[in-house]
Amino acid sequence: MYTERFENAAESKEIVGGKALHLIKMTKLGMPVPNGFVISNDSFMHFVERNELDLQSEAIQAEIMEASIPDDLSSTLLSSFHELREDYASVAVRSSSGAEDLEGASFAGQYETYLNVKTDEEFLSRVKGCWASCFENRVRQYTETIHENAEKISMGVVVQGLIHSDVSGVIFSQDPVTYNTDHIVINASYGLGEAVVSGIVTPDTYLAKRDGTKIEKIKGRKELKIVTGSKGTLEVETTKAEQEAYCLNDALLTQLTELTLEVEKHYGHPVDLEFAIQDQKVYLLQARPITTLIEDAEVIPEARKEFILDRTDKEDFWFLIDSRFPDPISPLFASIVTQPFYQGMAKAAEELREPSGYIQMKVHNGYYYGKQIHLETDPQQLFMENEKLMENLYPDLTNRMHDIIHDHLLPIYRYMDEETSMEFTAAKAIRGLGELEGFFKEVYYWHFMIVLPLAGITIKLERLFKSLLGTEPPHELYQSMAGVMNKSLESDRILWQLSLKAKNEPQLLKVIMDADEGNLSRDLSAFGKGKDFLERVDNFVNVYGYRCLKAHDFVGETWIENPEHVLQIIKNFIINGYDFDKEFETAVADGKRIYQRFLNGIEDSAERDEFKKYYQMVLDAAVITDDHHFYIDAMFDAKARLYLLKVSELLVEQNVLDDAEDIWFLYKDEVISALDAPHSLRETVLERKRQYDLQGKMKTPSYFGEPTDEERAFVEMVFGSLEENKENTASTIKGISASKGVCEGKVKVISGMHEASHFNKGDILVCRNTTPVWTSFFQDAKAIITDTGGMLSHSAIIAREYRIPAVLGTKIGTDRLKDGNRVIVDGNTGTVTIIDG
Secondary structure, eight states, X not given: OOEEETTTSOOOHHHHOHHHHHHHHHHHTTOOOOOEEEEOHHHHHHHHHHTTOOTTOXXXXXXXXXXXXXXXXXXXXXXXXXXXXXXXXXXEEEEEETTTTBTTBOOTTSSOEEEEEOSHHHHHHHHHHHHHHTTOHHHHHHHHHTTOOGGGSOEEEEEEEOOOOSEEEEEXXXXXXXXXXXXXXEEEEEBOTHHHHTTOSOOEEEEEETTSOEEEEEOOOOOEEEEEOSSSEEEEEOOHHHHHSOSSOHHHHHHHHHHHHXXXXXXXXXXXXXXXXXXXXXXXXXXXXXXXXXXXXXXXXGGGTTTBOOTTGGGSOEEEOTTTOOSOOOHHHHHHHHHHHHHHHHHHHHHTTOTTOEEEEEEETTXXXXXXXXXXXXXXXXXXXXXXXXXXXXXXXXXXXHHHIIIIIHHHHHHHHHHHHSXXXXXXXXXXXXXXXXXXXXXXXHHHHHHHHHHHHHHHHHHHHHHHOTTSOHHHHHHTTOOOOOHHHHHHHHHHHHHHHHHTOHHHHHHHHHSOTTOHHHHHTTSHHHHHHHHHHHHHHHHHOOOBSSSSSSOSOBTTTOTHHHHHHHHHHHHHTOOHHHHHHHHXXXXXHHHHHHHHTOOOHHHHHHHHHHHHHHXXXXXXXXXXXXXXXXHHHHHHHHHHHHHHHHHHHTTSOSSGGGGGGSOHHHHHHHHHSOOOOHHHHHHHHHHHHHHHHSOOOSEESOOOHHHHHHHHHHTXXXXXXXXXXXXXXXXXXXXXXEEEEEEEEOOSGGGGGGOOTTOEEEESOOOTTOHHHHHHOSEEEESXXXXXXXXXXXXXXXXXXXXXXXXXXXXXXXXXXXXXXXXXXXXXXXXXX
């Protein structure tokens, strides 16, 4: 038979293909599947034989589309089509390969789907389109990489009544990335499901327990929806009301959860479902195994066990390191950097005889968690050895840092630059991944050889400050050190100077102010003075441009890749009229005044001299906090990103990935496997992107296990509070008073530099944390409130330099505060008072 209704069709992948097989199975199980029929592989072979087509022909796709469907076959196809049209206004026509949606080779996105098919002519053309899609170059290459012979892959076609859905989406019966077997993940948006499946909208996300209890409900932007038109489909913008509402109610969520569990029970393994809802009725459109799922810790691949937190780990005390890593970590960064990071820290801690030991790190739900590891030496002995070592290092920490950078780090960076500039092969890329991991271990060893002594002398001065000047608030100690030039301020000053040059050149100024966002480089390059200005910007970027838009990851392009980011900062300097030199001189004068007040408050001359000694050493080393980030955390991450993009270009050429930026969503072992034997990882990337977006919005536990009093004290001293302040009320939020001052204004919650255009001068910045590329925000912000960070975090240092109030480490600022809330930020007491909203 050329066609067969779902309820009567044979459950054979060779005859009907993978997609049809699952629809047939669900129909026979009584699931709410829209009616339809399958066009068997025999139909295709009959078509090929009658037209004497050569499947090896280079032009086979065009030949299929030009050939005629035999009368006996077209008669059968149209008869089935007309019968289905009696119940549906239009149909969907989808390819269904024998290799599609099967265990180990999902082929998702490799074949064709046609929606809203109504006429006989269109229907027969779409059937041929599905057949022709089997011979797309990307499909041929994909079949080769999973060792399938293209001639042997059967090609069925699914014809199904089209549900003109109000809401649609996808469901994962178990979390495909975080390995949580107790979670069902639902992504949903308005209109037809292609918008969610293709990733062109940010859907609502629902995280439910398997018993139906909702854990998390995260609103997506749902920017547009795909709807049926007079022909085919249309993309239309959603209304503001649609964007601001959740698209699924509790009753529908319960129904979807129950259906998912029922399908999973019949399949016997985790499933990925597509659904549609029309007039409050739920339909299942597709089911397939979750090919990327790792079900629990026992089956985590060996290559990932060292950096993924499993169930047995959670019996110990592991704490969230959100003060250093406030955002989700990409899979590739986690698999390349995690072990070298703490191995480098462990080596430095051993060499410096660090009494606190070092931090082992693992990833859970995309976030870094840490566990304190003590050195195997008597603590008192360690303390004495460390004290002796450190006292010798303290007087010259900054020069020591520059020597380390020059002698040990810059040679690695130059080697990476050379490697990145050369032609890439799979063998070179695999070798380079191994080298990269080794370089990270060495770089982070030197990183901690620089920052651990700084931490030591800072703690020493803090204790001395408290004992001698206990009446002074702690933030005043660091406020007195504002006005010390570092790499962030140095780069800000150069950009400010460039803004002054633009102000003094009328033609330059007009072009910069009139250009649309993203087009500044283009518009400036159109005239002589603009080209000269761009050359100056390029010179700046070549020195200061090695920083990713997202700190501590490879995700987000660098300034050196796209100077447009720098031009926008220059434009912002012009708009806000910020006078860098004047503000900096004021900060220096304020610091000297505060310092003199300290000295006046210490009556004993010997104590005063001791304070001056350690204060001066910490002041001399104050640049280290920012400068080590510039030369290590930012610069090496950026150079590693540029190298890895060259690796990814190979994978794009091999049709493993669609875009070079997709590599961040693969683990290192997957990258190596794909380089060794190319195979499509598009579906894996799509699922990981969804989860990455979810992780950025969801709340992850502050810690696992139960800390001892000693462990809690250590974590809160180094990383900040484990939990929100118990003194919080409905109208107040407590945090760390990191920069003095009091102001009132409206808040703007920001997740990254990509939202800079939404931030207005005078807004109060609310975020998880900041990075050194957030210059524009500090120029414009009236105050800053963060979830994480302490007195020596980047947020605190730059807030003090820009002399704006800062309340940091609130844990809940981005959850409690919404855009437009009016608040009072008291940087003197570390209190945020919500006035309205």
